[in-house]
Amino acid sequence: MILSGRGVTAVLGPTNTGKTHYAIERMVAHETGVIGLPLRLLAREVYTRLVEKVGQHNVALVTGEEKITPHMARFSVCTVEAMPRETRAAFVAIDEVQLAGDLERGHIFTDRVLHLRGRDETLLLGAATMKPILEQLLPGIHVIERPRLSQLFYSGSKKITRLPQRTAIVAFSADEVYAIAELIRRQRGGAAVVLGALSPRTRNAQVALYQEGDVEYLVATDAIGMGLNLDVDHVAFAQDRKFDGYQFRNLNPAELAQIAGRAGRHLRDGTFGVTGRVDPFDDELVKRIETHHFDPVKVLQWRTTRFDYSSLQSLRQSLDAPPPIGGLTRALPAVDQQALDHLSRYPDVRDLATTPERVEKLWEACALPDYRRITPAQHADLISTLYADLVKRGTVNEDFLADQVRRADRTDGEIDTLSARIAQIRTWTYVSNRPGWLADPTHWQEKTREIEDRLSDALHERLTKRFVDRRTSVLMKRLRENAMLEAEISVNGDVFVEGHHVGQLAGFRFTLAAGTEGPDAKAVQAAAQKALALEFEARAARLHAAGNADLALSSDGTVRWLGDPVARLSASDHIMRPRVILLSDEQLTGNARDHVAARIERFVNHHIATVLKPLDDLSRAEDLQGLAKGLAFQLVESLGVLFRRDVADDVKALDQDARASMRKHGIRFGAYHIFMPALLKPAPAELITLLWALKNDGLDKPGYGDLIPVLAAGRTSVVTDPSYERAFYKLAGFRFLGKRAVRIDILERLADLIRPLLQWKPGTPRPEGAYDGRRFMATTAMLSILGATPDDMEEILKGLGYRADSVKAEEAAAFLAAQAPAAAAAETPAEAGAETSDEHDADASDEGEATAEAPVETTEAPAAATEAPVAETAEAPVAEAAGEGEPAEAKPVLLWRPGSRHDNQRQGQRHGDRQGQGERRGGERHRGQPAGERGERREGGRGRPDQNKGRDGKPQGGNRPDRGERNDRGGKPQQAKFEARPPRKEKPIDPDSPFAKLAALKEQMKK
Structure with missing residues (x-):
């Protein structure tokens, strides 16, 4: 009643x-x-x-x-x-x-x-x-x-990341709650989580986390609307729809107000609003929530308490009884009634529920809560098992209970796994607390409570670890308490505030650790700066007194002190004097900053002057005058390498004294380049490319990061990459030649090997690789110094301007064999040796200089070797193949001759080169010419008349390789000796020719 x-x-x-x-x-x-x-x-x-x-x-x-x-x-x-x-x-x-x-x-x-x-x-x-x-x-x-003791106001819509501190964010699904909590952790340091599915112990721990100020945000379901006393200033609705057990529906104004009312405690006003994808509340709804005016509850849910246990059918009918008075409405079937409906269809349950006592026991078992949120049928199966034990045994089978409890007694796993285990153990906690259900209820109450507490603590730990940044939470709590934050710096630069790592000090720059964001970031940084101010002063003093060994210049232009970046280089008006930009925070000021800047500038200038000493000395040279000074200036501007063709006129105009003065500064006049061999070493090459890159915005250009370490490693030649900046090859001392790039000093040594082959005259001992005085063959010595294959050699020679003639191996062997008798009848060995010695001595100054300065050592084949030519050795495989069967065709022999490029270069090289060599034994060798041509001063009648004439008997001239040219001393023509000519009929000498008297004099001396 x-x-x-x-x-x-x-x-x-x-x-x-x-x-x-x-x-x-x-x-x-x-x-x-x-x-x-x-x-x-x-x-x-x-x-x-x-x-x-x-x-x-x-x-x-x-x-x-x-x-x-x-x-x-x-x-x-x-x-x-x-x-x-x-x-x-x-x-x-x-x-x-x-x-x-x-x-x-x-x-x-x-x-x-x-x-x-x-x-x-x-x-x-x-x-x-x-x-x-x-x-x-x-x-x-x-x-x-x-x-209400305080007022409640609507604050509109705000982004989650802009919500004020002490905010409770409300959602109605676990997934949404977890997603919001994760976002809050990343942006604002962390949040506590309150869900209806959590165990009370876990919820208490999460609420305590929020109440004690370890976090400033709470993400929860409508569970917070049921009387929880929370220190909340603002409530934000991230969802306004929920599943009420039967359907998804919008919350009514009274329900929204119940939740929003958690904002503000006692006499402190509170606010509410929306966030996320929730539309702003309309004015009418806002007014109703603020003034607490809602539609009254018109009916209450009702279910009879007068159950008929005479039979299952009678019990079910009694549950369907209508309410006795108005204002009540019959409740929809709850979990217990749904379980009863399922169980009444089970034959074994109907067989057991045959007396009022057993029917009442069944209804008692149906009251088991569905903590696991499983389907009604699965929940009914569990109740059926328990009911069978209660009827047949009088108590629940403890072996079955022990097995179920053991499965839940594990604290590993993540949040969802632990939540499922807690739901499972809560079921058995309920069973252990039912009167008369267990033989030893006290044991199982303690056991299940212990397990639930342990699982709840583990779940709280997982929630805190996932959704709370402990470092930030501690700092925010200390800030709210207006406490002074204590900061310290470890020896390796780690910065700690209140014992929590907040950032890293590298050099003179402090970087906050990842995740230190939001309103606490400034306070953390301010606390750290107090410790950093003194540290900056101390570091500045240590750097000012540091030796050069503690500083280093990286390939990216960064100056590092003990491994930490402290400055970077930038371009200036002078390529050898880059500007230094400090990498420091604003706290490095005054004298400390000046001392750091001055010390780094001294190091950079000393480093450049040391590594590039030849170039630095050349830029300061006072003994150079005129053209030599201008050429030195160009060489400094080009960072130690000039293409000879670009300065051919200047080189040609240099006299012997000017050339000698430049050699004193380590400058070499090569066949293709004017360069300083000392700068081809790895360290200078790397620094040169860096200075050029700074001046030309080349640090990000293709090839700088990948190419320079390879070129600076002492390689004599490398495979080229067409996508890379070609200037880097030149700056590192390499010549870009198609598929390969070759170091320029190695190219000069290649020229030294080629030159005697083109100077050879038929009838004299033939060096390896010489052919007819006009062409040559590639030798193993050439391949060795280049570190190249025959195919690479072909690319390199073509890149240097040589042209190839293809000759069958048999023809080449026959031609060379025909030359052998002529060589036997040549001048005496003593005379040949004397002439060779003269030529070698004439080149000693340049060649010795180049060899001494070369960064790596290579073995050079003797210039006058008399081994069998390559073409002759090619006959062996041909004969062997013929002996086995069909004769195999031998690979053609490539004969190389100077191309038009050499003809053009020769005009700008001959005159100046001869003056720089000095007179040696009455003759001057013109080294440095790409194809090996040379001029020879005629002293003492050693020249031959026929070598001063063309085929028509007239003096030679023009741009042909075998043409003589005039020197600047006597105005007499010099003969190009690199090309031998076949025997031809002598023509009378023109009496008016300037060579007539000289030729006659030489003939007399021979007699």
């Missing part, structure tokens, strides 16, 4: 009206009392407050999963489901009575409201929307309306 409202007081009002506090004060004023609360979490909170007031021995806690029942306890704190149906307590209070309209749990609240009374006083606590229905159902009830 429904009791009247006499002696019942309804304390109604919005959140933050102190209703729960009022109920606690009223209960302790009585001798005994019972209070029912909607959540186990809230029951725990009220239990703790009562224990503080009256002592632990006077308070009992009774929930579906937990029982703390001291002997002779005066007060009981329960969840509404665990409240007794009848009580002799003097005081009874039921909190959040508006839940009587909830579709899932409403019928339980309605039952307690209608049937449970205190002996002296009964309080019903809830929203003001319950006033009309309570007055209708409970005539004579006394209603007290309490106003």
Whole structure:
């Protein structure tokens, strides 16, 4: 029967009206009392407050999963489901009575409201929307309306990352809650998480994390709307739809207000708003929430408490009974009724439920909560197993229970795994707390409670680890307390604030650690700067006194001190004097900054002057005058390498003294380049390319990062990459020749090997590789110094301007064989040796200089070797192949001759080169010419008349390789000796020719 409202007081009002506090004060004023609360979490909170007031021995806690029942306890704190149906307590209070309209749990609240009374006083606590229905159902009830202690204001829509501190963000699914918490962690340091699916212990730990200030944000479901006392300033709705157990629906204004009302505590005002993808609230809804005006609750959910246990069918029919009075509506089937419907279809269950006692036991088993959120059929299967044990054994099979508990007793896994285990163990905790279900309930209550606590602690740890940055949380707490943050710096530059790593000091730059963002970042940086200010001063002093060994210049233009970047180089007006830009924070100022800048500039200038000493000395040379000084200036501007063709006129105009003065500074006049061999070493080559790259914005150009280390490693030749900047090859001392690039000093040595082959005259001992005085063949010595294959050699020679004639191996062998008798009848060995010695000595100055300065050592074949020619050795495989069967065709022999490029270069090289060589034994060798041509001063009649004439008997001239040219001393022509001519008929010498007297004189000397 429904009791009247006499002696019942309804304390109604919005959140933050102190209703729960009022109920606690009223209960302790009585001798005994019972209070029912909607959540186990809230029951725990009220239990703790009562224990503080009256002592632990006077308070009992009774929930579906937990029982703390001291002997002779005066007060009981329960969840509404665990409240007794009848009580002799003097005081009874039921909190959040508006839940009587909830579709899932409403019928339980309605039952307690209608049937449970205190002996002296009964309080019903809830929203003001319950006033009309309570007055209708409970005539004579006394209603007290309490106003909110603080104001509630709408603040509109804000992005999640812009929400103020002390904000609770509300969503209605675990996935959404976790996603928001992860975003908050990344952007603002971390958030606590409160879900209905979490165990009470885990929820308590998460709430404590927020309440104690370790985090400034709370992400939760509508569980926070049920009386949790939280220090929340703002509530933001990230969702406004929820699944109520039956369907997805929008929250009504009263539900929104219940949650929004968590903002503001006591006399402090609060705000609410929306975030994420939720549309802003309309003005009418905002006004209703701010003024707490909502539609009243018109009906309460109801289910009969007069169950008919005579049979399964009778029990089911009794559950379908209609409400006895108006204002009540029959509740939809709850979890227990759904389980009963499934079990009534099981034959084995119907066979067991044959007596009223067994039917009642079945209904008791159906009350098992579905903590695991599984399907009704699966939940019914578990109940069927338990019910069979209760009927057949009298208690649940403890072996089965032990196996289920053991499976849940593991703390490994992530959040979802631990949550599932907690749900499972809560099921067995409920079973262990049911009266008469277990033979040893105390053991299993302790066992399941221990496991649940351990799993809850592990879940709290996982949630905190995933959604809270502990470093940031500690710092924010200290900042809120207005405490001075303590900072320190380790020897390796790690910066710690309050013992937490917040960044790294590299050189004179401080970088915050990843994740140090948001409003606390400035405070953290300010705290760190206090320690950094003194550290900067100390580091500046150490750097100022540091030796050059502690500093280094990287290939990217960065100056490093003990490995840390402290400056970078930038282009300036002078390529050898780059500008130094400090890499430092603003805290490095005054004298400390000046000392650092001055020390780094000294190091850079000293490093350049040391590594590029020949180039630096050349830029300061005072002994160079005129053309030599201008050519030296060009060489410095080009960083030590000039193409000879670009300065051919200047080189030609140099006299002997000027050339000698330039050689003193390490300059070599090569066949193809004017260069400084000392700069071809790895260290100078790398620094030169860096200076050029700084001046020409080349640090990011193709090839700089990949090519320079290879070129600077001492290689004599490398495979080229067409996509790379060609200037880097030249700056590193390499000549780009098609598929390969060759170091320029190696090219000069190649010219030294080719020159005697083109100077050879038929009838004299033939060096290896010489052919007919006009052409030559590639030799193993050439391949060796180049580190190249025959195919590479072909590319290189073509790149140098030589042209190839293809001759069959047999023809080449026959031609060389025909030359052998002529060589035997040549001049005496003594005379040949004397002439060779003269030629060698004439080149000693340049050749010795080049060999001494070469970065690597290579073995050069003797110029006058008399081994068998390559063409002759080619006959062996031909003969062998012929002996086996069909004769194999031998590979053609390539005969190389100077091309038009050499003819053009020769005009700018001959005259100046001869002057630079000096007179040696009455002759001067013209080295440095690409094809080996030379001029020879005619002294003492050593020249031959026929070598001074063309085929027509006239003096030679023009640009042909075998043409003589005039020197600057006597104006007499010099003969090009690199090309031998076949025997021809002598023509009379023109008496008017300037060579006539010289030729006659030479003939007389021979006689």
